[in-house]
Amino acid sequence: MKTSEIGQYVDQLLEMVIHQTIPKGPDRSSIFRLADEVHSSECRDKRVVIFGGGTGLSTVVGGNSRLDDWPGNPFVGLKEEFSVLDVIVCTTDDGGSTGLLLQELPMIGIGDFRKLLLSLVLRENLQRIYGLDDVLTRQIIRIIHRIFNHRFPNGFRDFRFVANPLLVVPRELRRYCPKDLASLLSSLGRYVSPGGEGPVIAPAGHCLGNLLLTAAIFQSDGEEGNSTPGMDAIEKGIDTLSQAIGVTPGCLHPATPTLGQLVLKYSNGVATRGQRKSALTRRILPIDRIFVEFCESPRVSEAVCRSIREADLIIYAPGSLYTSIMPILQIPSIVQAIRENRQALKILGANFWIQEGETDISLHSRNRGFHVSDLVEAYNRNIAGGSEGLFDVVLSANMEYIPGDVLRNYALEGKSPIYLDRSVVESLGVIPVEATIYSPERLNTASVIHHDPQKFALAVRALLVAHSRLNLKPERLTLPPLPAQSLDVPCSVSPPLCSYYKQMGLVLAEKQFSPKILRNTMQEMIWENRDIRIEHLKYFHAARVIPASRWTRSKEWDNVLGYYDPEDGILKIHKQVGNDPERIRENLLIALGESLLGRYLEGRRWVNPEEGNQWGARRYEIRLRSVENRQCFLDDGALRSYLRLARMMPSPHDPNTFGITLNDQEGFIPPGLLFGLLYAWYLNNSYGAVMEYEMSLLRWPPGKLIPYQLEERNRRQALVQFFRKVVFQHGE
Template identity: 75%
Template sequence: MKTSEIGQYVDQLLEMVINETIPKGPHRGSIFGLVDSVYSREGCDKRVVVFGGGTGLSTVVGGNSRLAEWPENPFVGLKQEFSTMDVVVCTTDDGGSTGLLLKELPMIGIGDFRKVLLSLILSENLQETYGLDDVATGQLVRAIHAVFNYRFPEGFRKFRCVANPLLLLPQDLRKTVPRPLSNLLISLGTYISQGGDGPTISPGGHCLGNLMLTSAIFKSAGRTIDHPPGLAAITEGIELLSRAIGVPPGTLHPATATPGQLVLRYSNGVAVRGQDKSAITRRHLPIDRVSIECCDAPLVSPAVCNAIREADIILFAPGSLYTSIMPILQVPAIVQAIRENRKALKILGANFLVQAGETDISRRRWNRGLYVSELVEAYGHNVEGGAEGLFDVVLSANLEHISGDVLRNYALEGKSPIYLDRSRVESLGVLPLEATVYSPERLKRAGVIHHDPQKFALAVRTLLVAHQRLGLNRKHASSRTIPARSSNNTVTGAPPLCCYYREADAVLAEKRFHPRSLREIMREIIWENRDIRITHLKFFRAAQIIPASRWTRSKEWDNVLGYYDPEDGLLKIHEQVSDDPERIRDNLLIALGESLLGQYVEGRCWVNPENGNQWGARRYEIRLRPVEERRCFLDDGALRTYLRLARMMPKPHDPNTFGITLNDREGFLPPGLLFGLLYAWYLNNAYGEIMEYEMSLLRWPPQKLIPYQLEERTRKQALVRFFRNVVFQHRDE
């Protein structure tokens, strides 16, 4: 059969099984025999390995455990269809409760573990462990769900409900918790409470399940918080909670035990650190590359590698392309194990809709979101060695029966379906398939398109049966066109994020802030923008709000209300923005950027050009201080490179004098202000947004520009590269 014929055949099989469009019963030959094999639960004893993170992963393995109604139907999904399953979770999450933990402790991101841990609960395990009947099991699941998902309000500092989590439950549910589980939760809560033996973690903003898991891991590590818990401690902590709440031991694994963070590079060359930042920053550009920065070489459990090599199905769960799946595939040992398994059926679960900030802008055409073929190509572009051997089948949702009203509502939110371009996917050597794997109940009740865990799991088992008959992992395409990354781009040697935060806090403690609230704002800025190097904080001595009567900054060039004054070493913010936290952050970042140049200028002036002023021309010049007097972040060579990129050229016979000649009405950003604006824009274009217009040429393909614009585009590309490599110290490829 040709690839297209196999695809149509399996599409039909999926719809028959999932929608039960034919009667169950004995059939002979053709597609009906495969349907009977699925109904007879063939393949349930096969081994499945699932990769992912966030809501998508928890939904397909056992239902979305974040939903309030999850306890009403918790025993669904892949865990009910397959007896042996290993779930490998992304560890670069750094938002919400997890982000608060990473500020304090040297650890991996565990926020996604809580969701998956709940989703993996099995009724038979709870009944066997605690001797419960069905009714009591249902009540216990409700209690566990309530405790693990409870989130303390921001700023909450009382430890009573941490030390005894059952106090959060209504009296009727509290009685359903068996004493061994109650004792364990109290033990773990007490360990991290004030006066406990472990690290004291203030509960404000945290999910209680995250605190329980953190406590279990650090308790297993032997109370040390001086270095990250090892693989054994992480595994032991996960297993302790798994056994206690009915999760099969050995099911849940971290992708790596080594702490690290995500690095995203956009098509304009800007590279930024942090998974959560990618979600809140809107670059309005396609993502070009993904990598991770780790404390050490990423350590993977041998059990994970063995499970991958022995798996019958390897599944990439639906979820965030660049922040849930791709970080896992930056771990070389995992990629190698996937490629070494040549017998497994490897399935890529495609999302229903494009995701803002990740898949909403195609690298091929910026006026639309990614197609399914571009999802496949993204793996080739971001994984060492390309997408070869990673997956055989891509499973997409069949949305043809979704009403126009629902799709219109999504479109109003900037979301559109991910289009399955079958022929192009086939040309990449991957079999494209469609199935109705969304939840009709949630569609009818809430008007949203979400994966149905039972339908998705049934689709996976159907594909396994089809694979056993048809060999879906045979490569049908005659050629492959997926671009491949030639080398691994994982950076090692980065300190744990808590060390970065503490070091930054120590530097800020030596400086004066007026009002004091500026210090907290600066701390938040630094955490949210971890591309800021610690050395960037050493060139100012104080920050303060300046009354309008004392504002001496010239407004000849700009109306920016924050700057660095090299005369007194202050970051100065105009009182006009004092009631607007976002504008304070904006101007603080600009002023911080300016401070990196220190006292590099000995003098500045306007001079008449040599040909007089008959053309309305004027010339601006600066003279550099001697190197030893500058107190500048940039060394002499880097400073001179930057000035040239800022259009300031050295005098032929006076290399310490730089200048630019302008016509009478030509606009100009002095190099100090330009540096500050670029610094803020690079970190978060929502701040230095005044630079969005200046840098907009980077959005245009070179072939559409005239020579002058092309020259300007090249210069601005060089500026971005300078900030990426020199100022923010990203490793270039």
């Protein structure tokens, strides 16, 4: 059978297995036989490895454990179909409670592990450990679900609920908690509470489950102080909780214990650090490349590599393409192990919907979101060696029977389905398969479409049976991968994120802020924009909100309400921004950017046009201070390069004088203000909104521009490259 015929044949098989839909065509009898075999086949002994992170991974493994109704049906999904299951989890999460932990401790992101610990709970394990019947098992599930998902509000300071986690459980449920489980949870809570042996972690903003898992990991580390836990400590900590709540020990693994953070590079050349930031910043541009800045060469346990090499089935769980799956495949030893396993069936689980900030804009067409083929090509573009040997089948959702009003509601939220473009996917050497793997119950009750863990597991079983009969190994990939040397894993020389946060705090502590709350705002702003280097904070000594009566900034050039005053070294914010946090942050960023130029100017002036000049031309000139008196982040060569990019040309008579000649109506942004605006825009285009208009030319393909526009586009592209390489010091 051809690849296209195999895909459509398996489509019918999956619909037959999941919904007992009677197939059409001459192959009805053979599909019936295969469907019967799926239901009768014993798959439990197959060795399965599944990669991912976030909600998608936990959902297909054992149901979405974040939902309030999960305890009513917790024993579903892949964990119920396969007894040998290794779950390998992305470790670059930096949002929410996990982000707060990363500010304090040298550790990997653990938020996804908390969700998976719940989703991986097995009935037989709980009953064997604690001698429970089915009724008591349900009560224990409700208890651990409540404890692990409980989130403390901002400002919460009562450590009693950490030292005794049962306090967050309704009183009528507490009596069902086994003493051994209650004792373990309390000991872990006390470990991270005042008077405990571990790091004290204030509960505000945290999930209680994250605090307990952190305690288990650092307690297992055995090192004094806040040393970085290695793989042994992390897995031992995970297994400590696994054993206590009914998860099979040894099945949940971090992709690497090596600390790192995600970097996304957009098609306009802007690169930005942080997984959470990718969801917050709306670039209105496709992502071109991603990589992880590891603090050192990423380590992987031999047990993880062995499980990959020996697997019968490798699954990439549905989830965020660039922030859940791709970071795992930035680790060379994991990719090598996947490719070395030539007998396993490799399944890519496609998402239902495009995701804003990640898959909402295709590199092939800026007017649409991703198709399934775009998912495959993204792996080819970002993984050394391309997508060759990574997957055989892509499993996509069949949206044929979704009511129109549901699709309309999703469209109003900016979500559209990820369309399965079969012929293109087949040309990439991957077999496309469609199945109704969403939950009709949630569709009927809540008008939402989520992966159904049981239907997904049944689809996987069907694919395994089909593979044993049809060999679902497609023809060789035809898309040429990028050269491997251009995708080497970068190693950052920067310290762990907690060290960055600590250094930032120490530098800001030396500066004066008025009002004092401005310090907290700036600290939060810098953490959200970790492309800001610690060195960037050295060129101002105070930040103040200035009343209108004392605002001396000229409005000749702009109406920006924040600037750096080189005369006194102060970041000044106009009181007009009031209590609007976003406006304060925007203007702080602009002022901070301006401060990097320091006292670079000795003087500036307008040169009067020559008498009788009929064109009304005018010239603006600046003169640079001597290098030793500039107090500037940029060295002399970088400063001169920037000025040229800002359209300021050096005088042929004086190398320290730069100028620009303008006609009477021509607009112009002085280089100091331009630097601040570009600094804010690069970090977050919603903060530098005025520059979003200026830089929108980068969205146009060069072939559609006339020569003048192309010249301007090239200049602006060079400005982005200057900020990426020189100011923020990103690699390629």
